[in-house]
Amino acid sequence: MSWPPSASPTSSEVQLARQADDPWYIAYQDESTQWCSQRMDLEEKVANLGDELARKNLMIFELKRIVEEEKKNSELIRKEKLRVETDLAVFDQVVENLEHELQVMGEGKSRFIWAVLLGVIPVLAVMWFW
Numbered sequence: 001m002s003w004p005p006s007a008s009p010t011s012s013e014v015q016l017a018r019q020a021d022d023p024w025y026i027a028y029q030d031e032s033t034q035w036c037s038q039r040m041d042l043e044e045k046v047a048n049l050g051d052e053l054a055r056k057n058l059m060i061f062e063l064k065r066i067v068e069e070e071k072k073n074s075e076l077i078r079k080e081k082l083r084v085e086t087d088l089a090v091f092d093q094v095v096e097n098l099e100h101e102l103q104v105m106g107e108g109k110s111r112f113i114w115a116v117l118l119g120v121i122p123v124l125a126v127m128w129f130w
Contacts, residue, residue, distance in 0.1 A: 084128070087128050088128075091121075091124055091128070094120065094124065095117075095121075098113060098116070098117050098120075101113055102114070
């Protein structure tokens with residue numbers, strides 16, 4: 001680096017000129033720039049990983065909520081199934097009792113029992129679906 005004859009360089013300018021020509025200093029600057037760039041890349045990756053972790057945590061909480069809701073629903077379904085099975089058992093018993101009564105009472109009273117049976121079964125069916 002050459003200086004104009006009228007101006008004399010300051011010591012910092014001389015130092016900068018030497019550094020600009022020094023291959024070790026140039027290599028240091030390049031490496032420093034690379035390190036800085038790599039650090040910024042790593043910081044960005046860490047931030048992205050944090051965002052991804054937060055999204056996955058939200059998904060986990062949502063899945064846990066869904067599982068709990070499904071457990072409650074399956075318990076309600078199980079209870080309803082038991083109730084329906086009990087109702088069906090009662091209906092079967094009523095029909096069996098009526099059939100037995102028909103056999104015992106004979107033909108004369110069978111018409112009356114059939115009328116009762118035809119009246120009771122729809123009522124029981126309505127109650128069951130209610």
